[in-house]
Amino acid sequence: MQSNTNPAIDTRVPYRTGWPILPVLPVEESHAEITTYFRNPGSVELEICSILKKHSLNHHDFGLCHRLNKGVPLDGQRPTMRIISEKETDSKEARIKAVEEIKCLFERENADVAVEIILSEAYVGFDTDIILSTERDLILQWKSLWTKIEKTIAIHDYLTLDLVRRGEQNRPTFLIGARDANDESWWSTTLPMLRKMVPADIDLELCFLDSVELTGSARRDSVDDCSYLSIGASCGNRGGTRAGTLGGFVELERDGRPLGQFGVSNCHVLGKGIIQGVSDLSVVSPADKDHNKAVSDAQLDIDKKYDRIKDLIKTITDIPSKIPLLELQLDRLHLRMRDAMTVLHLNRRIGDLFAWQMQTTKNDTFDENYRKLLESDSMHDDTYRWALDWCLVRLGMPQERCIDNKALMPDENGKLGIYAPVTEYCEMDPTENYDVVKYGRTSGRTLGVVSAVPSVVRLTANTTDKFGAPTLCRSIVGNKRHTNLFLEPGDSGSLVLLNRRGKRNAQIVGLGFGRNYQISYMQPMDLVLRAMEKKTGAKVTMPTFAGLATSSQDQRRPANSKA
Template sequence: MDITDAIDKRLPYRVGYPILPTLPVRHEKCNIERYVRDYSNLVRRVSAVLNDLRIPFHHMEGCLRFHEGDHIEQDVTFLVTARYDFNDKECQTTWIEAVKRIHAYFLKSKITFKIEIIDQKLFFGRNLIKPIFSSEEKILKATAEIMPQLVNEIKTYAWVTVDVVHCYSPLRGKKHPTIIISARDTSKPSWWSTALPSIRKMIADAQSDLDLVLLFLNGLSLLPLDSQRRQGLEYAPYHPGRLIGTSCGLLKSPHCGSVGGVIRLEKDGNRLVLGLTNCHVLLDDFVISQNGNMGPYPPGPLLKDFVVISPSDADRKTEIQSIKSWVKDRPLATNTLAKLWSEKAEQPSQEIGTVFAASGYTTCNSASDRSAGQSDTTKTAKPPLDSNWPLDWCLFQLKSDSLSQLYTDIKTTWRRLEPHRSYKVCKTGRTTGTTAGHVSAVVSLLNHEGMYGNKPVTAHNVIYAHDSMYHLKYRGHFMLSGDSGSLVLLDETEATPIVGLCFASNPATKAAYMIPMEQVVKSINEVTGGKVVDPEEDVSEL
């Protein structure tokens, strides 16, 4: 049986049979002996094939490899990790021959496993991304030329994001500037036969050597799963005496996120002290119920009954279970200590305020052109489309007793980010705590359609977001679900002004997306009819 035409050879460094799910995939161990009687003999036979073809393999295993929601219990993949030799032009051809021989043995032995051979460095995590820096002017110029054409090419596909980053390339054996497209429909053959070759031609026409990668992504990470709730007493989702960066949610809601910070708003002669987070953290269910009205939602009776608590109900339940387990697992703990922790477990979440106003799921135009004084390269690299930015903020009026948990005498500032400069930044959030990273000099493109599930949107589908990335503590993640609502601070000056509001992360690329604080402040002023007086704009030179 000739399976040559059915072998997955879309990527030189990953081949298999039949067509494999597009990377990244979930990888789960399985009890391989449930499916084959003599597994050790299977390993010997496959090893003999690889050795005969002089393929330097690292390890092999039977496992489950699938996209979220596509899990089939009996759909076992026999996985081989091997060293892809980018200097050997026949490397993929050799791997294809290995797949044929392994399949022939499986067929004869009545084994129905899928087969996958993948580059070992890619499999074992050489996938940390790094930003594009301001000094990489050739990349800035090339992406400015390519992006409008690229968006037009992929407009009929279910794409989610387009990021430009440095990532590991098995074809080069090192990190290289790469355009990464994340999409829901990567199984469509036309992606591989038409769209990607067309985009590669665009890259060549721009006289660039950018790589191009297509990844599977069902959607951005917005709200945390149970597995992403912080566990253990040392990771309590709230801390007495501190509010910023801690867990928050609506009373009796399963959703949660982070308290980003404090906004002081002058309105109708009063100065209001308001907490800031994302709209989807507090009002996701409310937005769904509004029959297509995606916002914005100005101050008024529509929002006043939404009570904000910290920690969220979901995190509070996790904390209670953690405390009770701690007490149960320490029978020798003193009665006083056990009583102290047990009493803490029964304390309710703290009401910290009520919702005041929100952007809903809307977009806004970019700020006025500030290109004066910029280099020719930076001018050329201005955002190429309608320059829409997402809006996803929510303000809640803080209760007086919550104000005691804030450093109310400390003035804060915000500052504008130029779209094509890289910056060192940091943030504090409910899931990952304090992380540091970089804002890339190339803004990411996001498809607003479908960003919030099946909810409609109110503006152009193609929007922009600054992406922050690269923090080794969390395997390259600057933020994870549950950090939504965190404020991003510039980590280049002693004043650490606010530069953005985190709202989503990309599980496929590990990029985190933030809305420029300039746009957040502008929108708050427009929606509330007031004026943000703290933080105030920092106009000093960097």
């Protein structure tokens, strides 16, 4: 946080200056038409350039736009002149002076327009990295501070609390995601209190976050092979609006009798509608919205092909050589129409909800291992529990569809070439890193690394707390060589697998359920399976227990890291 002699100028964070007080990052940006607000936009832009040059602020770009938090309606909101500055020539004092002068310029123009100068790194979004198992000091700092921090921020509508590394310098940072991040009390009271509590070599960062759930805000472009129900398939309630991921499969038995195969997803994907009384028990794959999108896309493609054929027919008399091309286009049209009919009439019902749970639980195994590893007292008292968000679907599919419980995994040389049955699960060491992979409805196959410290996520289910109960989970950051994001909207319910070379059986370590921008969250799979057994009174016979998971071998920072 930064102090400021002019309270009208926003200097709360070191990488951004503006007027008036700006919405807390991240924001969504949309274009605003400059001629709507300025009579002579060309001269205004020239004067802005002159002001920036006067204060030696080099800039990548500037433009008029709306910069608002997710969910804030556009109507009645003032636009912002957003200026992206270069770090090499940046200074806080120069930014303050430039903002004040640009503000005066807009007042002379009678333009109700905000001003924002932001460093390019902050504009594109800070890189986020995990805490390594070798960083014992940070692991101990988390253990000693997180409950104190949580109790301090509990009066606010926060959703997540993480210890990560952030930014170009890869500094350790307590990162808080909150719905009410724009409330002045965070900045005037709570963050200063936390600053006194947290060591100076660990940063504090508050970001806006409206939800951790990842259902249905993204749509797939197509529907996969209709004959298979694979791990990572799209799923939803019949007639529902949500869409998420069918992560994989389990088998149960009770009193020695097999109960069959069950699909696994999140409760907030399939069970929330039941809890709220707006959905029935039937589950479909693909989800309604994905199926409707596939049908619509198929019709558009057929219309385009039909128009192409009509154009060719008009030229056949004059150019007979186009007859083979016409025949080819007709064949393609017939194939596309056949595929479209298959999708349209697909029996998508895969079964009914069998059991679901969205609540908290103790994790005695984790806590005991944590205590032994750190040679200290228990990690937390009984008021801090672990997140549970799962559901089971009793599968009952038509004969034309079959289950594909395999994942494409790397061979001994690191090349994708093993179709490994997903039939085992592992426990995780509390302070180790793990290379993981998931298959999801939206983003497909993504790679990530599990952090050596857990995260706090607030759950609203089964609690009388105003803002929800703080719960623990494991956090994952996407492998930056492949993707920055491990989970995307619609990926909730994905199984998280160990990404180990040469394994003939894929091993499950977690069930993904949410995200705070670059940080994804999962529940340990051993905890989920124990909860399933307790809830259903049945025994999980598949996947089978394969012991302690193999941790990541490479504990070095990337070459471009400055930590």
